Amino acid sequence: MSDDTLHLPLIHSVLEREKDTPGALLPILHAIQDGCGYIPDTAIPEIAHALNLSLAEVHGVISFYHDFRTTPPARHTLRLCRAESCQSRGAEHLAAQLREQLLLDDHGTTADGSINLRPVYCLGACACSPALELDGELHARITPERLRQLVSGCLEDGAC
Ligand code: FES
Structure with missing residues (x-):
């Protein structure tokens, strides 16, 4: 669990720099997410106060744009290809394996x-199906065993 108050200096610095810019809300949200990795809860009242908006207005914009995160990002991002070629070469079986191993639906973050x-x-x-991308790196011709190794590496030591 993160301590959102640690982000207050960055949030205040962004607000001071951007608050008088026309249409400041989106640049402020992007700058806070870039700096913190997500939009901490503590940022919402600070932004609302600085821009003279309601909390609901700030929440509404954050939830409208799917690029904004309100929780810290996961340490690893795994994107399993589910398109036709990969499907025909076992991606659905790999997806089922991931659901079982990570206790997730097809998308989400482990606890x-x-x-x-x-x-x-x-x-x-x-041509190298089935494929996945782990932290931006492509892995092809994935077997169930290779997938288990990749995921176990992420779960065990935080590094892949
Ligand atoms: S269908 Fe093209 S990489 Fe999976």
Whole structure:
């Protein structure tokens, strides 16, 4: 669990710099997410006060744009390809394995914050299906055993 108050100096610095800019809310939200990794709860009243908005207005904008996160990012991001070529070569079996191993649906973050799981629809590696991307690195011709190794590495030591 993170201590959101640690982010207050950065939040105040962003607000001081941006609050008088026309249309400041989106640049402020992006700057806070870039600096903190997400939009901490403590930022909401600070932003609302600085821009003379209601809390609901700030929440509404954050929830409208799917790029904004309100929880810290997972340490690893795993995107399993679910498009046609990968499907025909075992991706659905791999997806079922991930659901079982991570106790997640097809997307979400593990309770310990170690892995964020997301489907993706073609990684451009169809000739080497099934494929996945882990922390931006492509892994092709994935077998159930290789998938288990990759995931276990992320869960055990936080590094892949
Ligand atoms: S369909 Fe999976 S990489 Fe193209």
